[in-house]
Amino acid sequence: MAHAPSSSSASSNVPWVEKYRPKNLDEVAAHKDIVDTIKRLARESKLPHLLLYGPPGTGKTSTVLALAQSMYGKHVKAMTLSLNASDDRGIDVVRRQIQDFASTRRLGSDDGPAFSLIILDECDAMTREAQMALRRVIEKYAKRTRFALICNQVSRLIPAIQSRCTRFRFAPLPVDCALARVKEVAAAENVELTDGGASALVKLSQGDMRRVLNTLQSAHLAHAKVDEEAVYATTGAPRPVDTERAMKSLLNASVSEAVKDIRHLQEARGISLLDLVRELLPYTMRIQGVPSGARARCLANLADTEHRISLGCAEKTQIGGVVAAFVELRDELVAVAQ
Ligand SMILES: Nc1ncnc2c1ncn2[C@@H]1O[C@H](COP(=O)(O)OP(=O)(O)O)[C@@H](O)[C@H]1O
Ligand SMILES: [Mg+2]
Incomplete structure (x- = not known):
């Protein structure tokens, strides 16, 4: 795969997410199924209005930009209008810009498509009224333009817009794809990335390739070698050994000791309680010999605690909530053992 030349002093400030944005659809x-379908539709000049949705960092924007590039070549600037709906939320701005763009005759190459492309990124940020207006705009200009809508949450779009587009869902990147990609970028940037480091990057990013590359770049700035330790230090996420230690306290220490241990763990490693709670979940699933009712209540309590932390409740108080979630579990474990 062809990459931009690796970091010279001039380009070393460029975020790698931009530097390694796929330049064409094959990258x-x-x-692959989505890309092949879109490619075929474009080749057969049957491109419908597109709606690409799914979690961040999965390649939605990159796919549309690469599609535009492949359709228009050197005319791409003249033939596409790219709007970010979270910047220009008001429909008036959108309508005026779209109107200006769509009502001027666009000159592409002779063998290129006859229509121009309007990209509306993050369109789930649009208000309902703006979406209603957008629906009419799409219809009005459908003859000479195609719309490519991009969003995270498709359920925030009104049905009338959804039904005017062909929908493609971008799932989080599978582990093997993310691993292969991050290793390519590391090689191109001369980063010493260990297998443990690559696995940690991919695990912590949960299929978000933007996060993988941003974390890789930050870790590389701070550490000569990007190994598992460096990745965890960069993100401040609890390492498996931290989570295991917290788990041990929660299951064995007294309530006050457990609170103290967790507080200590947080201070020593700069771990947020939210991250810790999320990491505790899979461990809680794996504890042996717990009656399922007790496990379920513990998980529900952890989920409530996570919700309260994310609402902004004080972490110090919520540590009590985490500890309390395990007290009941412990009692049941003891009862089962007797
Ligand atoms: N499917 C993918 N293949 C290769 N790189 C990707 C992919 N998805 C995301 N990336 C990387 O993450 C960055 C952000 O991707 P982007 O297409 O903007 O994501 P989205 O629009 O889905 O949030 C890209 O510049 C690229 O470096
Ligand atoms: Mg995007």
């Missing part, structure tokens, strides 16, 4: 990792 988009995973989502």
Whole structure:
């Protein structure tokens, strides 16, 4: 795969997410079925309005930009209008810009498509009224333009817009695709990335390739070698050994000791309680010999605690909530053992 030349002093400030954005459709990792379908539709000049949705960092924007590039070549600037709906939320701005763009005759190459492309990124940020207006705009200009809508949450779009587009869901990147990609970028940037480091990057990013590359770049700035330790230090996420230690306290220490241990763990390693709670979940699933009712209540309590932390409740108080979630579990474990 061809990459931009690796970091010279001039380009070393460029975020790697931009530097390694797929330049053509073949460079988009995973989502091969989607890319093939879009390619075929474009080749047969049957491109419908597109709606690409799914979690961040999965290649939605990159796919649309690469599609525009492949359709228009050197005319791409003249033939596409790219709007970010979270910047220009008001429909008036959108309508005026779209109107200005769509009502001027666009000159592409003779063998290129006859229509121009309007990209509306993050369109789930649009208000309902704006979406209603957008629906009419799409219809009015459908003859000479195609719309490519991009969003995270498709359920925030009104049905009338959804039904005017062909929908493609971008799933989080599978582990093997993300691993392969991050290793390529590391090699191109001369980063010493260990296997443990690569696995940690991918695990912590949960299929978000933007996060993988951003974390890789930050870790590389701070550490000569990007191994598992460096990745965890960069993100401040609890390492498996931290989570195991917390788990041990929660299951064995007294309530006050457990609170103290967790507080100590947080202070020593700069771990947020939210991250810790999320990491505790899989461990809680794996504890042996717990009656399922007790496990379920513990999980529900952890989920409530996570919700309260994310609402902004004080972490110090919520440590009590985490500890309390395990007290009941412990009692049941003891009862089973007797
Ligand atoms: N499928 C993918 N293949 C290769 N790189 C990807 C992919 N998805 C995301 N990336 C990387 O993450 C960055 C952000 O991707 P982007 O297409 O903007 O994501 P989205 O629009 O889905 O949030 C890209 O610049 C690229 O470096
Ligand atoms: Mg995007």
